[in-house]
Amino acid sequence: MSDITDIEIHKKRFTDFLVSKRMRKTPERFEILNCALNCNGHFDADLLYNLLEANGYHVSKATVYSTLELLSEAGVVRKLLFDTHQARYEIADESHSHLICTVCGEITEIAPPGFEVKSCADMLNGFHPSYISTCIYGICRKCQMKKKDRK
Amino acid sequence: MSDITDIEIHKKRFTDFLVSKRMRKTPERFEILNCALNCNGHFDADLLYNLLEANGYHVSKATVYSTLELLSEAGVVRKLLFDTHQARYEIADESHSHLICTVCGEITEIAPPGFEVKSCADMLNGFHPSYISTCIYGICRKCQMKKKDRK
DNA sequence: TTTACTGCAAATATTTTGCAATATC
DNA sequence: GATATTGCAAAATATTTGCAGTAAA
Numbered sequence A, B: 001m002s003d004i005t006d007i008e009i010h011k012k013r014f015t016d017f018l019v020s021k022r023m024r025k026t027p028e029r030f031e032i033l034n035c036a037l038n039c040n041g042h043f044d045a046d047l048l049y050n051l052l053e054a055n056g057y058h059v060s061k062a063t064v065y066s067t068l069e070l071l072s073e074a075g076v077v078r079k080l081l082f083d084t085h086q087a088r089y090e091i092a093d094e095s096h097s098h099l100i101c102t103v104c105g106e107i108t109e110i111a112p113p114g115f116e117v118k119s120c121a122d123m124l125n126g127f128h129p130s131y132i133s134t135c136i137y138g139i140c141r142k143c144q145m146k147k148k149d150r151k
Numbered sequence C: 001t002t003t004a005c006t007g008c009a010a011a012t013a014t015t016t017t018g019c020a021a022t023a024t025c
Numbered sequence D: 001g002a003t004a005t006t007g008c009a010a011a012a013t014a015t016t017t018g019c020a021g022t023a024a025a
Helices: A004-020 A027-037 A045-054 A061-074 A118-124 A141-150 B004-020 B027-037 B045-054 B061-073 B118-124 B141-150
Strands: A077-083 A086-091 A097-101 A107-110 A128-139 B077-083 B086-091 B097-101 B107-110 B128-139
Touching: A004 A027, A004 A061, A027 A045, A027 A061, A027 A086, A045 A061, A045 A086, A061 A077, A061 A086, A077 A097, A077 A128, A077 B077, B004 B027, B004 B061, B027 B045, B027 B061, B027 B086, B045 B061, B045 B086, B061 B077, B061 B086, B077 B097, B077 B128
Parallel strands: A097 A128, B097 B128
Antiparallel strands: A077 A086, A097 A107, A128 B128, B077 B086, B097 B107
């Protein structure tokens, strides 16, 4: 979870990004960032929209989408694509890997694996990495157990 | 690229899968698999549909989608989600990582990094991994150079 | 002969876009 | 005051679904 200091860091990062791009610091943009920071773990555009509405703050969906795109560009959130039908996001705090169950779709986060970019630096051929996403697909414990029961 | 032996292995795997699920071995399903095997690298549902049409073989898009889902379940192809708007696929041959340029969207494959699942086996907590997808996001050489030119 | 599969078209759902009104700089 | 941004609704697009006809087993 993000503590108060982290929240300020993310806000500053977004502000700097907007300033550098000569874009406007609108209340909508910061309200959306705030809402994202209050979500533990993953969230999607629709969830943010509904949370904002629930808090009595109205923004259009188009604005939620465009702001998420900006936050993503600014490196404040990461866009994750687990399934075809919607993009999910997470605050770009610490890195971790995702365990994705191919049966029930459950997604769990685990601490980062011992993956070293340096170990393949020679293969990158001029590519400048900024973020590594590791997704481990398989069958979660619960689904594994259900499978056994059926036998 | 797949050689003749590989192709037979993939076909057998799909056949075995269909038999085990008591599903029918229709010509459409094998025509779609064939077409996928002839694509080097990535492909999507639309590309397969168009290739099939170009070869004078008609299948409906719904069938392409459902067959890709089956091939994915059978472990013959892997479903990759690089952008929101469409699923891409690849033959589940050898494992490799993807370099994804966040500027131009170009996707390059590189040999697998030294990632060891065993090294975090204790964190998997009953999760049975079957496939690991590593995506390295960053800026490719070409976009890096364009950036410099602009300065 | 049974019923799973296909094709087609309509439905669904997410994201994008155009434009007038508004608010930031 | 200039113009980037918002909201709204409509558009665009990928995927799914329902159903009747067809073909694999």
